[in-house]
Every structure is written in structure tokens, then in C-alpha cells.
Amino acid sequence: MPKEYHSKYKSWILDYLKTYKDSRFCATDIHKAMDKDGMGANLATVYRNLDRLVEEKSLNRFKISNEEENYYQYLVPEMGCTSHLHLICRKCGKVIHLNCDFMKKISSHIKADHGFALDCKDSVLVGLCKQCKDSKD
Amino acid sequence: MPKEYHSKYKSWILDYLKTYKDSRFCATDIHKAMDKDGMGANLATVYRNLDRLVEEKSLNRFKISNEEENYYQYLVPEMGCTSHLHLICRKCGKVIHLNCDFMKKISSHIKADHGFALDCKDSVLVGLCKQCKDSKD
DNA sequence: TAAAATTTGCAAATGGCTTGCATTTTTTAA
DNA sequence: TTAAAAAATGCAAGCCATTTGCAAATTTTA
Numbered sequence: 001m002p003k004e005y006h007s008k009y010k011s012w013i014l015d016y017l018k019t020y021k022d023s024r025f026c027a028t029d030i031h032k033a034m035d036k037d038g039m040g041a042n043l044a045t046v047y048r049n050l051d052r053l054v055e056e057k058s059l060n061r062f063k064i065s066n067e068e069e070n071y072y073q074y075l076v077p078e079m080g081c082t083s084h085l086h087l088i089c090r091k092c093g094k095v096i097h098l099n100c101d102f103m104k105k106i107s108s109h110i111k112a113d114h115g116f117a118l119d120c121k122d123s124v125l126v127g128l129c130k131q132c133k134d135s136k137d
Numbered sequence: 138m139p140k141e142y143h144s145k146y147k148s149w150i151l152d153y154l155k156t157y158k159d160s161r162f163c164a165t166d167i168h169k170a171m172d173k174d175g176m177g178a179n180l181a182t183v184y185r186n187l188d189r190l191v192e193e194k195s196l197n198r199f200k201i202s203n204e205e206e207n208y209y210q211y212l213v214p215e216m217g218c219t220s221h222l223h224l225i226c227r228k229c230g231k232v233i234h235l236n237c238d239f240m241k242k243i244s245s246h247i248k249a250d251h252g253f254a255l256d257c258k259d260s261v262l263v264g265l266c267k268q269c270k271d272s273k274d
Numbered sequence: 275t276a277a278a279a280t281t282t283g284c285a286a287a288t289g290g291c292t293t294g295c296a297t298t299t300t301t302t303a304a
Numbered sequence: 305t306t307a308a309a310a311a312a313t314g315c316a317a318g319c320c321a322t323t324t325g326c327a328a329a330t331t332t333t334a
Contacts, residue, residue: 006300007312027290042314047291049312065199065259068290068322087253096253102246109239116224116233116264122202125260127253143331144281164321179283184322186281205291206321 009034009041010049014058017074024062024093026069057082062124064088083107087125091132098125146171146178147186151195154211161199161230163206194219199261201225220244224262228269235262 013030025033031046050072053059060073060081071088073095075081085103087096110118150167162170168183187209190196197210197218208225210232212218222240224233247255 009312043290044292044315045313051292062202063200063204065261067200070290087247087251087255089253090256090259096251098247098251100250102250103243106240106243110224110235110262110264113237113239114224114233114235115267116226117270118224118262118264119227122227122263123261124202125247125255127247127255127260130252133254146282180321181284181323182282188323 007049007052009039009045010052012037012039013046013049014053014074017059017072021074021076022095024071024073024088024095026071028069030072060121062122064090064124064126082121085120085123085125087127089129089132090126091128094129096129144186146176146182147189149174149176150183150186151190151211154196154209158211158213159232161208161210161225161232163208165206167209197258199259201227201261201263219258222257222260222262224264226266226269227263228265231266233266 012034016030016033017025027043027046027050030050031041031043034041034046050059050061054061054072058075060075061070062073063070071093073081073086076097079097079099081097084097084099085106087098088094107118107120110116149171153167153170154162164180164183164187167187168178168180171178171183187196187198191198191209195212197212198207199210200207208230210218210223213234216234216236218234221234221236222243224235225231226233244255244257247253
């Protein structure tokens with residue numbers, strides 16, 4: 001007997017992004033994947049559930065320069081995704097969690113030497129992963 | 138006798154962003170500033186000239202997570218703005234050029250340890266500058 | 275200096291996302 | 305249980321930043 005209404009769509013979306021935690025998705029990606037899985041929902045419903053999941057801090061929403069849509073990414077609880085940066089492959093959408101020692105020093109460096117409080121959640125590093133870089137086209 | 142048509146609007150915009158090279162602007166900001174300066178232009182014209190300046194690599198265009206519009210920033214030729222990251226204050230729009238030794242190591246670290254080719258131009262670090270962080274509201 | 279090329283303004287279109295509202299589904303609580 | 309209250313959904317319309325088609329104006333070319 002849950003206290004809150006747990007929309008089947010919301011759970012489906014969360015499970016899906018959790019399964020593919022090393023990728024980013026836009027609303028349309030998710031909408032299509034739901035359809036394929038027999039979970040057809042209205043696009044407005046997809047947006048509303050994404051909003052809820054972001055509000056609940058289960059997902060992160062971010063924009064990539066020179067692309068239109070919002071992207072969504074599962075925030076892995078045990079990884080502390082809000083305190084490290086992420087690197088996104090522009091082509092395939094692969095997500096790298098930059099939680100190595102070197103990258104973790106960035107926040108304190110930026111604080112100490114540049115006087116800024118870095119917001120890792122909203123910061124996006126973009127690039128090309130090796131595969132995409134090497135592939136033709 | 139210039140080879141190309143050099144729109145007065147284009148030059149105005151470039152000069153303006155050059156003057157404020159440590160800030161970012163959206164199309165509407167620029168449109169309003171032109172009006173104030175007696176350079177009234179149609180908003181479509183502003184967009185078209187911004188496109189040209191980005192194409193010519195005089196300006197960088199980027200998006201900030203959880204904001205709608207594109208932002209534009211002057212690419213300082215002598216600073217090599219395409220090979221260092223920038224840090225943007227979410228509140229006041231201040232731009233910090235992260236061309237210190239520490240931050241310059243990031244590209245090679247990301248290449249060596251994570252197998253990615255980082256695209257500094259499209260990567261955006263977001264935060265709060267000291268002033269904005271300390272200010273009420 | 276006339277023809278060709280480019281830019282501009284205007285209005286309409288586009289695309290991602292949001293919202294209002296009536297309906298359906300779920301939860302609450304008697 | 306079951307009826308009222310709360311939350312979620314679908315649909316269509318709306319919103320907002322940006323783009324586009326087109327005719328008129330400006331600039332360049334030759």
C-alpha cells in the first residue's frame with residue numbers, strides 16, 4: 001500500500017534509464033522505447049513523468065550546446081553523480097562518470113583559484129568517444 | 138572595397154560582444170542593446186547575423202542546462218578560446234576563461250584516461266561567482 | 275550604372291515543451 | 305466495501321525561441 005501514486009509510466013521510465021545508466025536520452029527516445037515495449041503513453045505524460053523524476057532527484061536533466069532537446073540521465077545513488085562531472089559523447093550519447101581522482105579535484109580548484117562554486121549537475125562536458133571518433137562519417 | 142557585404146548589424150554585434158568579452162548574451166539581450174544604441178534591427182536579422190558570426194568562428198554559441206535560449210560569447214583570438222573551458226556564472230552571466238595550467242591538463246587527461254576527445258567549445262561549466270553566491274536572493 | 279548578389283523586414287511556420295480541462299485511475303477514510 | 309478526494313492521463317491548444325519564405329531594399333560586381 002504505497003503512500004503515493006506510483007505511475008506505471010514513471011516506474012517504467014526510471015527502470016529504463018537505470019538500465020542504461022551510461023547513456024543519455026531525450027523525451028522522444030523514451031517515448032519511442034515505451035511504445036516498442038507496449039507501454040504506449042501520450043508524449044505529454046512522458047514529459048510530466050520526466051519532470052517528476054527530476055524533481056525527485058532520480059534523474060538529471062541537461063542541455064547540450066547546439067542541440068535542441070533536453071537530455072535525461074539516471075543519477076546513480078551510490079556514485080554521487082551530483083558531485084562529479086559527466087562527459088557525453090556527442091555522437092552516440094555515451095555517458096562517462098568523471099569520478100576519478102584527477103577530475104574530483106576540479107571543484108576545489110575552481111573554488112580556490114577562480115572563486116566559483118561549480119555546479120556539477122548542470123555542467124556538461126561534450127566530446128567524442130574513441131569508437132565514434134574513429135568511425136567514418 | 139570589402140569582398141563581402143559587411144552588415145552594419147553584424148559589426149555592431151561583434152563589437153558589442155568584444156567589448157563585453159567576459160559575459161555571455163542571448164539574442165534578446167543583444168536585440169535590446171541594439172535598440173538602446175539606436176541600431177534597431179528586426180529580431181530575425183539579429184539571429185541571422187549571430188549565425189554568420191558563429192559560422193565565421195568569431196562567436197561561440199552554447200546552451201546552459203535548464204535555460205531555454207542560446208548564449209553567445211566572443212571568442213578572443215589571442216586567448217585560444219576553443220582550447221580551454223569556460224565557466225559561466227548562472228546568475229550574472231560572467232564568463233571565466235579557464236586557461237590556467239591546471240585546467241589545461243584536462244583535455245589530455247580525458248584523452249589519456251577516459252578515451253574521449255573533449256570539445257571545449259561545446260562544453261559548459263556552470264556555477265556561481267563569489268559575488269552572486271554571497272548576495273541575498 | 276545596370277545586373278547580380280546579399281541582406282533585411284515581415285509574417286508565417288517550426289519544434290520542443292507546457293498547460294487547461296474533462297476523464298480515468300488510484301488513494302483515502304469512513 | 306465504497307464513496308469522496310487526490311493524482312494521473314489524453315487530447316488539443318498554447319507558448320516561446322528560433323527559422324524560413326518571399327518581396328523589397330541595400331550592396332557588390334563588372
